[in-house]
Amino acid sequence: MTPRIYTDTSVIRGCLDDECKETSLQLINMFKIGEAIVVISDLTLLELAEAPAGVRAVLEDIPEEHKEYIELKEEAVELAQHYISAGVIEGAKRVDAQHIALATVTRVDALVSWHVRHIVNLQRIRGYNSVNLRYGYPLLEIRTPQEVVHYEEE
Incomplete structure (x- = not known):
């Protein structure tokens, strides 16, 4: 089955960032050729x-057939609030909490982000889970693009 990968705004922005460009573009290419489905939320589209x-x-x-669009609904809003109430993430980072909650309630195979401070961080991942x-x-599964892309054997 083709993996469904929730991709936050940082990965898309990373395609034009010198530090993240190569790996971000590798991930986008996986979506283009259908190796994975990119799951895009209305939050991501709003940020973009x-x-x-x-x-x-x-x-x-x-291609549209390699995209899945999801919307922020009450279930994800409530779960995001639970992350905040549990002290996993600060209320000022509510949108990041909502990205995590959306990925969780839609049961994606992974969430991919470059945000290591508030999202891809072992302590926080344990808290979210x-x-x-x-x-x-x-x-x-919360990962950086580096952990998701395919690498050629040398």
């Missing part, structure tokens, strides 16, 4: 609406 045209264009190159289990959700 204010981004430069080059960043917005990244998603346009991915502790809350997920407490409220009956599965564990969520």
Whole structure:
């Protein structure tokens, strides 16, 4: 089965960032050729609406059949609040909490982000997953693009 990967805005922006460009583009290419489905939330689209045209264009190159669109609904809003109430993430980072919650409630195979301070961080991942289990959700794989892309054998 083709993996479904929730991709936050940092990965898409990373395609135009010197430090993250190579790996971000490798991941986008996986979506283009159908090795994985990119799961895009309305939160991500809202954040991208204010981004430069080059960043917005990244998603346009991915065929529609390799995209899945999801919306922020009450279930994810509540789960995000549980992360905040449990002290996993600060209330000021509510949108990051909502990205995690959306990925969790839609049961993606992984969430991919470059945000190592608030998302891809071992302590926080353990916290998110502790809350997920407490409220009956599965564990969520949270990774950087480097951990998801395919590498050629040397």
